[in-house]
Amino acid sequence: MRLLNRHPSRPTAILLAALPFAVVLIAYAIGSEIRLAANPQDKLLPAPGAILDTAIRLFTEPNKRSGEIQIWHDTWASLRRLALGVGSGALISLILGVGIGLLPYVRRGFSSFVAVISMVPPLALLPILFIVFGLGETSKVVLIVIGITPFLIRDLSQRVLDIPHEEIVKAQTLGASTWVIALRVVLPQILPRLIAGVRLSLGAAWLFLIAAEAVAAEQGLGYRIFLVRRYLAMDIILTYVIWITLLAFVIDYALKVLARRAFPWMEGGL
Amino acid sequence: MSFVSVRNVFQSYDRRPILERVNLEVEEGEFVSIVGASGCGKSTFLRLLLADETPTRGTITVAGGAPAREPGRERGVVFQRYSVFPHLSVRDNIVAAESFPTGWGWFRGGKLRAARGRADEVLERIGLAHVAGNYPATLSGGMQQRLAIGQALHARPRILLLDEPFGALDPGTRVSMHEFLTDLRAETKMTVFMVTHDLAEGFKLGDRVLVFDKTRWDPDFPEAYGATITFDFDARDHGVPYQRILDKIPSLAAAAMPSPA
Numbered sequence A: 001m002r003l004l005n006r007h008p009s010r011p012t013a014i015l016l017a018a019l020p021f022a023v024v025l026i027a028y029a030i031g032s033e034i035r036l037a038a039n040p041q042d043k044l045l046p047a048p049g050a051i052l053d054t055a056i057r058l059f060t061e062p063n064k065r066s067g068e069i070q071i072w073h074d075t076w077a078s079l080r081r082l083a084l085g086v087g088s089g090a091l092i093s094l095i096l097g098v099g100i101g102l103l104p105y106v107r108r109g110f111s112s113f114v115a116v117i118s119m120v121p122p123l124a125l126l127p128i129l130f131i132v133f134g135l136g137e138t139s140k141v142v143l144i145v146i147g148i149t150p151f152l153i154r155d156l157s158q159r160v161l162d163i164p165h166e167e168i169v170k171a172q173t174l175g176a177s178t179w180v181i182a183l184r185v186v187l188p189q190i191l192p193r194l195i196a197g198v199r200l201s202l203g204a205a206w207l208f209l210i211a212a213e214a215v216a217a218e219q220g221l222g223y224r225i226f227l228v229r230r231y232l233a234m235d236i237i238l239t240y241v242i243w244i245t246l247l248a249f250v251i252d253y254a255l256k257v258l259a260r261r262a263f264p265w266m267e268g269g270l
Numbered sequence B: 001m002s003f004v005s006v007r008n009v010f011q012s013y014d015r016r017p018i019l020e021r022v023n024l025e026v027e028e029g030e031f032v033s034i035v036g037a038s039g040c041g042k043s044t045f046l047r048l049l050l051a052d053e054t055p056t057r058g059t060i061t062v063a064g065g066a067p068a069r070e071p072g073r074e075r076g077v078v079f080q081r082y083s084v085f086p087h088l089s090v091r092d093n094i095v096a097a098e099s100f101p102t103g104w105g106w107f108r109g110g111k112l113r114a115a116r117g118r119a120d121e122v123l124e125r126i127g128l129a130h131v132a133g134n135y136p137a138t139l140s141g142g143m144q145q146r147l148a149i150g151q152a153l154h155a156r157p158r159i160l161l162l163d164e165p166f167g168a169l170d171p172g173t174r175v176s177m178h179e180f181l182t183d184l185r186a187e188t189k190m191t192v193f194m195v196t197h198d199l200a201e202g203f204k205l206g207d208r209v210l211v212f213d214k215t216r217w218d219p220d221f222p223e224a225y226g227a228t229i230t231f232d233f234d235a236r237d238h239g240v241p242y243q244r245i246l247d248k249i250p251s252l253a254a255a256a257m258p259s260p261a
Helices: A010-038 A048-060 A070-102 A104-117 A122-133 A137-162 A165-173 A178-215 A221-231 A234-262 B042-050 B090-099 B109-125 B141-154 B171-188 B199-205 B250-256
Strands: B004-013 B016-026 B031-036 B057-062 B075-078 B159-163 B191-195 B208-214 B227-234
Touching: A010 A048, A048 A070, A048 A234, A070 A104, A070 A137, A070 A178, A070 A221, A070 A234, A104 A137, A122 A137, A122 A178, A137 A178, A165 A178, A165 B075, A165 B141, A178 A221, A178 A234, A221 A234, B004 B042, B016 B042, B016 B208, B031 B042, B031 B199, B042 B075, B042 B159, B042 B191, B075 B141, B090 B109, B090 B141, B109 B141, B141 B159, B141 B171, B171 B199, B199 B208
Parallel strands: B016 B227, B031 B191, B031 B208, B075 B159, B159 B191
Antiparallel strands: B004 B016, B004 B057, B208 B227
16 A cells, blocks of 8 residues: 555554654753763753743742743743734735735835835834834834834735626626625635634744844833843743744634634635 | 626736727626637626726616726626635525625524524525535535526526536536526526536626637737627527527618518
8 A cells, every 4th residue: 555545543643643642751851861960060951840830930920130930921922912913914915815815006105115115124124113212112012013014015916816706797787886896795705715824924023023022122022032042041041932932822723713603605715 | 878888998017908998798697608719708798797896987877877997796706616605604605695795794593593594495406405514625516516507696686697517517517507507597487697618608697798809910029909799699599690680670661571561
């Protein structure tokens, strides 16, 4: 039997899915063990138990100086920036995407512009953003918006163009105006695509968020990681990295469930 | 002046002629089948009737109005595919025929309930009442086309355009769709244009069968000339011609049957 026709049974499949995680964990544990055996003061690869202790401390014990639990404040600050950035990016791309996809005048006016803009590396603009918007929240949010919006606009406008011309003509023969076609025919069919696009661009959004926080911030997950880097506090960095990964995973999963619940007519086409 | 009047219509894409010198007069209530080889311009002709395209020359008028520049409510259409909205339930697809002309394309409250009630009557008539709450993707091809026809007719168009409406259906479904369409037509007395690949279908359903073909042909440059209507068959009375010639030319009746004086 050909390899490509062999399928694992269900227990094997679960085992296979768990395997890479286990391999990474075991490799880390062994590496940490070897280094700590050589030098108990080693900070590069703290023992998994030590990381767990740090994690529990970070999530439960308030900071001695400020009396706040720092990681929750960092999480809140970062999630707020992420939500604002991704939310405004999604809204802008929805409006421009539908416009470009549906209206020839907007398409002629914007599509080449968006194609060029999407080639600008957003991180290269970060200094400009700091100069223009200051070091506050705005520049971080704007960096996320600039980072993900061109991609979303191109994705959405293409999806609008992919809607069969027959459907648009049919709506016209039922007497729908441009506005009604955008609202009742295009928008509902494009929203699931928007969620799919947002899910794809969340990775980039996190990247821009952490980069912006690393450069200048007073709070935030990325800020904290780059702050404690100075003390080689690998246990804190690793806790934050795992926490960010978990957050990203949960957001992605939540969007997936939302899309499935909100758009039952897609029939698993997401 | 006849109901649908096509006067000297030419259509070309990038100077490549598709249709040339098309002239046609159709009376209200006629069912016109349009047949021809692939690429002979019959679908182009339907898009011209639909006003989805404007002819490079000539005019098409319906009921003596001005030539349309974009598709509108007076021209209903059913395509081979994608004729219903996948994101609306079967019932709301029918409601759309009423709600789309409004400012927001949306009904609420009592208006919505009333429109849904009327939609249910339509669904009852076209035999889709049992799937009113489903999404079109869960329907068979025949049911989807029935929904598309019901939706188009619910907007009460002056003419109904069908672009190979049964082309993607299996033969059994196709026959039942023929009966469905014949019944609906008997009810509504609609003027219908139907493009089809199937000659038998064209003659079975149509009052007239138009054949599109090229009248001139350059073997070195096949794209040099466009197509036009080459035959216009009378398909009534099971395709046997001249059955009603006496109605048309009464003087002939007098000549044929001299009164027994």
